[in-house]
Amino acid sequence: MKSLVRQGIVLTGTGSAVPDQCLDNHQLNQMVVTCDDWIKSRTGIHRRHLLPAKNSLTTMATEAAQKAIDMAGITAQDLDLIILATSTPDDLFGNASQIQARLGATQAVAFDLTAACSGFVFGLVTAAQFMRTGTYQNVLLIGAEVLSRWVDWSDRRTCILFGDGAGAVVLQASEYDYLLGFQLHTNGTQNQHLKLEFQEEEKVLVDNISVGQGTYKPIAMNGQEVYRFAIQKVPEVIEKALFRAGLDVKQVDWLLMHQANQRILEAVAQRLGIPDEKIISNLANYGNTSAASIPLALDEAVRRGQIKAHDVVALAGFGAGLSWGAAIFEWGL
Structure with a gap:
């Protein structure tokens, strides 16, 4: 039996999609006691895109995926694998297979991956393992979320933060490996700080046999604890990923983190000694889109020519789990 040949990875396409519908801070002020200045000063968010009722994550994710495929210059039939990073699927059994069908990617195996706001980075590393073995x-790696479905719109601590969107990348085999290093972590003992729990009610079936049925509670978050966790753990994980890549922080051209809070982005950059002008941020226009936030921001930066050939980009995701991870890659186009 022949052994599998090790191969490298290059990102060749990006794409994104967001709903047309927007909710700005002034409109939020009509719903809960808050104000535009307070939201912007605490989070950096000005507005967020929200998926209207009777629209699907599948449609939005498929649009982002097709744009990435087109940029990569391949067809959907060329895809071998589709990974959808999401915590808010249309179907609890998964949406990746529906995206595969809509794209016509008949040769691709497809599955969902759930790691909340770390999902895109975890998905990138997962994809790399399949590719490096040959x-x-x-x-095709997609990050897509419809968090608006699970927000308590009367809770001013959380409803100001979240938005909906999708981003995608195409990864292709390469003689040179553009994924330079990565590091992933989980600490389940801190799960209570950010969660979306199942809420059950007992249903008696017969005799003494019962089951729990119900739905999910809205998103619950301890913002102070998540902030402390992020500014401590994210710089550490980026430094570890850089060490694995054999690089120094001074060699990073762009810092692209999960778009959760502008103060977190700036605090992490400061701890690493990365100047603010190297931070990629589109948080103001989209809010926190969880697994979609990194690929959405990446697509915008690539399409406007901000990220150029051979730029070194440090990605970092962090959030529910609690989970966090970083990946260092060189933009190869």
């Missing part, structure tokens, strides 16, 4: 040549 198993798959062309992989």
